[in-house]
Amino acid sequence: MEQTYLDMFLQGGIIIIALAILSIISLAIIIERLVNIYRTNARRDNLFTELKSVANSKDEKEKEKILSRIKLSIGKYIARLKPGVSNPNSNKETIEEIVTEVDANLKRRTHVLVFIVQLAPLLGILGTVLGLAEAFLSIGNLGGSEKFQFLSQGIGKALSTTIAGLVIAAYTMIGHYLIKYKNSKSLTTLTKQIEDYVESILVKDEN
Numbered sequence: 001m002e003q004t005y006l007d008m009f010l011q012g013g014i015i016i017i018a019l020a021i022l023s024i025i026s027l028a029i030i031i032e033r034l035v036n037i038y039r040t041n042a043r044r045d046n047l048f049t050e051l052k053s054v055a056n057s058k059d060e061k062e063k064e065k066i067l068s069r070i071k072l073s074i075g076k077y078i079a080r081l082k083p084g085v086s087n088p089n090s091n092k093e094t095i096e097e098i099v100t101e102v103d104a105n106l107k108r109r110t111h112v113l114v115f116i117v118q119l120a121p122l123l124g125i126l127g128t129v130l131g132l133a134e135a136f137l138s139i140g141n142l143g144g145s146e147k148f149q150f151l152s153q154g155i156g157k158a159l160s161t162t163i164a165g166l167v168i169a170a171y172t173m174i175g176h177y178l179i180k181y182k183n184s185k186s187l188t189t190l191t192k193q194i195e196d197y198v199e200s201i202l203v204k205d206e207n
Contacts, residue, residue: 015127015161019120023168026116029109030175037106037182041189048193052200095194099187106183113176117169124165131158 135154 013127013130015123015130016164018123019127019161019164019168022116022120022123026113026168026172026175029112030172030179033106033109033179034182037179037186040106041186044190044193048197051197095191095198098194099191102190103183103187106179106186110176110179113172113179116172117176120165120168120172121162122165124162127161127165128158131155131161134158 131154135158
């Protein structure tokens with residue numbers, strides 16, 4: 001009876017189950033991180049739009065009101081940004097603190113993806129070795145034609161775990177680098193937004 005790829009994967013035993021769990025974890029982290037980046041960027045855009053709208057006014061209460069209701073961790077740092085006339089390094093240090101904290105938040109759980117990239121192929125190879133050992137041990141009492149048919153099916157079944165491990169590692173690596181790219185782009189945009197905001201309060205101070 002001819003085996004399909006699905007049949008081979010389903011016969012992979014506990015190794016295939018472990019790889020399936022890694023696959024689910026990987027997909028969940030990639031999706032959650034990308035959605036989090038999108039939502040954080042959207043909230044941050046709204047924050048700086050509101051802040052710039054009141055930056056040139058003398059209504060400090062409105063600014064404090066905006067900062068008090070935001071749910072972003074950078075709010076506590078934004079409140080510390082000053083025109084910087086007396087201490088020009090103050091804003092620079094604050095911006096560095098903001099970028100450092102945001103970068104740490106964006107990188108949450110991405111170390112798990114690196115772990116999966118390394119573990120999945122190893123599990124796949126382990127499954128292949130175990131499958132080959134099982135196949136060779138099982139053909140001892142079989143005849144010639146039966147032996148070759150059983151061996152070929154066993155090798156196909158054994159290789160299925162390596163295929164699965166490599167596929168999981170490949171898309172996890174792609175997802176990890178996509179997250180890194182989005183993180184880098186997000187931090188660049190954030191730095192520009194903060195610099196624009198500082199420039200607007202500098203203008204306000206000069207006026």
